[in-house]
Amino acid sequence: MGVLLIPRLTLTLTIISLFIFLSRSSSQEILINNAERRIDLSTHIVKVFLTLKFHPTNCVWINMYVELMSFFQVENIGTNAVSEILLAFPPTQADHLAFVEALATTGKRKKKTYVPLVVKPTELPDAPNETKYFSISLVNPLNSGDTTTLEVLYVFTHSLEPFPMEISQSESQLVYYRDSALILSPYHIKQQTTFIKTPTTKVESFTRLDPTNRAGTEMKYGPYEDQPPYSYSPIIVHCENNNPFAVVEELVREVEISHWGSIQITEHYKLVHAGARHKGIFSRVEYQSRPSFSGVSSFKHLLARLPPRVHSVYYRDEIGNISSSHLRTDSQKSDLEIEPRYPLFGGWKATFIIGYGVPLQDFLFESPDGRRYLNFTFGCPLAESVVDKLTIKVVLPEGSKDPSAAVTFPVEQHLETKYSYLDVVGRTVVVLEKKNVVPMHNTVFQVYYTFNPIFMLAEPLMLTSVFFLFFVACVAYLHIDLSIRKGF
Numbered sequence: 001m002g003v004l005l006i007p008r009l010t011l012t013l014t015i016i017s018l019f020i021f022l023s024r025s026s027s028q029e030i031l032i033n034n035a036e037r038r039i040d041l042s043t044h045i046v047k048v049f050l051t052l053k054f055h056p057t058n059c060v061w062i063n064m065y066v067e068l069m070s071f072f073q074v075e076n077i078g079t080n081a082v083s084e085i086l087l088a089f090p091p092t093q094a095d096h097l098a099f100v101e102a103l104a105t106t107g108k109r110k111k112k113t114y115v116p117l118v119v120k121p122t123e124l125p126d127a128p129n130e131t132k133y134f135s136i137s138l139v140n141p142l143n144s145g146d147t148t149t150l151e152v153l154y155v156f157t158h159s160l161e162p163f164p165m166e167i168s169q170s171e172s173q174l175v176y177y178r179d180s181a182l183i184l185s186p187y188h189i190k191q192q193t194t195f196i197k198t199p200t201t202k203v204e205s206f207t208r209l210d211p212t213n214r215a216g217t218e219m220k221y222g223p224y225e226d227q228p229p230y231s232y233s234p235i236i237v238h239c240e241n242n243n244p245f246a247v248v249e250e251l252v253r254e255v256e257i258s259h260w261g262s263i264q265i266t267e268h269y270k271l272v273h274a275g276a277r278h279k280g281i282f283s284r285v286e287y288q289s290r291p292s293f294s295g296v297s298s299f300k301h302l303l304a305r306l307p308p309r310v311h312s313v314y315y316r317d318e319i320g321n322i323s324s325s326h327l328r329t330d331s332q333k334s335d336l337e338i339e340p341r342y343p344l345f346g347g348w349k350a351t352f353i354i355g356y357g358v359p360l361q362d363f364l365f366e367s368p369d370g371r372r373y374l375n376f377t378f379g380c381p382l383a384e385s386v387v388d389k390l391t392i393k394v395v396l397p398e399g400s401k402d403p404s405a406a407v408t409f410p411v412e413q414h415l416e417t418k419y420s421y422l423d424v425v426g427r428t429v430v431v432l433e434k435k436n437v438v439p440m441h442n443t444v445f446q447v448y449y450t451f452n453p454i455f456m457l458a459e460p461l462m463l464t465s466v467f468f469l470f471f472v473a474c475v476a477y478l479h480i481d482l483s484i485r486k487g488f
């Protein structure tokens with residue numbers, strides 16, 4: 001008996017220790033063969049394109065594990081190890097992260113196909129230095145020896161720090177960008193290269209971590225070989241960036257549906273130039289006579305991309321209508337070029353309203369289950385702008401019931417009631433709120449609701465009764481009037 005027990009015990013112990021080892025070292029099972037990162041600093045929205053080519057290492061362990069799996073049938077732990085890939089961000093960057101998108105690519109150059117993957121924020125219990133994580137779920141779990149390529153796009157806002165913080169009208173704007181020359185990752189990276197694209201060739205300074213090269217508007221960090229997990233090497237790039245730092249501190253878009261044929265959109269903007277603050281006096285003469293030297297970082301035009309077939313477009317502020325706007329429309333879109341009353345310099349603000357109507361049939365549909373739904377674009381119509389706080393209010397027709405919104409990314413939602421003249425029970429308003437919105441969020445969303453057509457009669461009936469009452473009142477007035485005159 002004892003002779004049989006000992007090998008069994010050791011086998012059990014080995015299996016248990018194997019489990020402990022495997023569950024603790026799940027990130028060690030993945031190796032990034034090659035990572036290429038392209039950081040685009042050409043606007044004020046920092047875009048990072050990351051390509052990762054990786055496969056699980058420690059194939060022996062994985063093979064053994066797979067065998068153990070079939071033996072013990074503990075599938076979850078097994079698939080977890082290689083069906084989720086982690087992206088890591090230092091906490092300072094995580095705060096400014098506005099958007100993350102991951103695609104799995106298959107096939108070679110010309111026949112490349114992209115499969116969008118689910119990306120979710122996640123937490124690890126022993127994250128070093130408060131690292132923040134996002135997990136990418138692979139469609140097919142990666143088996144031992146398989147390789148796959150992921151393409152990740154992530155976007156940072158408010159990550160270019162103007163330095164000097166104040167500039168005069170004749171100076172150009174310089175900014176700092178901070179990052180790491182090495183990609184922060186929980187995995188071992190065999191080879192990696194980072195390219196940084198600057199807006200112009202004017203680069204004041206940049207940190208070197210050899211090999212580092214610069215040519216034209218591109219800087220190249222690497223290739224760096226064999227970097228262990230959580231390698232980090234801070235860098236600072238100080239370069240010129242005169243692009244409009246258009247930040248909408250607050251945008252409220254109200255979309256009012258009327259079943260009488262139109263959707264009316266009213267957008268309230270609080271815009272600020274978030275670049276280096278303007279110092280000294282503003283000379284309009286100099287600004288207009290030497291546009292390529294004076295106020296190069298300011299902006300005087302903004303482009304709002306509106307849906308095709310817009311009508312009754314207006315653009316006004318608290319003073320009144322602003323006539324300096326141009327509308328160009330084609331079958332795909334309408335471009336509204338607006339010009340605030342004065343050019344915007346660093347730190348200057350402008351508050352204005354854009355309003356327009358669109359045909360109901362372009363955006364309101366009936367779903368197969370009989371509900372109606374609005375299919376509209378999320379985000380901000382202003383090109384290349386960041387919205388710190390966006391609120392979209394969809395005002396449903398009076399009498400609508402069971403509203404629900406479908407947005408492809410997390411947003412805060414609640415309901416309100418709005419009363420306008422002629423309303424009896426008020427209109428349900430679906431309110432969607434999101435912070436840190438970038439142009440990548442300009443995707444469609446839907447608001448579903450049920451509506452009983454009998455409510456369409458409510459307003460005409462009310463108008464008729466109002467006229468009737470008015471008529472009765474007039475008659476009564478005339479009657480009283482007459483009776484008074486009789487008295488004299």
Ligand SMILES: *[C@@H]1O[C@H](CO)[C@@H](O)[C@H](O)[C@H]1NC(C)=O
Pocket residue numbers: 128129230232
């Ligand atoms: C954490 O931060 C400290 C100080 O910034 C640094 O020395 C250390 O290497 C970091 N540790 C990891 C695992 O990144």
Ligand SMILES: *[C@@H]1O[C@H](CO)[C@@H](O)[C@H](O)[C@H]1NC(C)=O
Pocket residue numbers: 313314320321
């Ligand atoms: C402003 O423009 C709108 C649309 O063009 C027009 O209907 C309205 O009368 C104008 N208001 C003023 C005060 O000019």
Ligand SMILES: *[C@@H]1O[C@H](CO)[C@@H](O)[C@H](O)[C@H]1NC(C)=O
Pocket residue numbers: 365375376444446
């Ligand atoms: C919403 O509209 C877009 C085009 O504007 C279209 O591609 C999409 O299929 C529509 N979604 C629904 C649910 O109708």
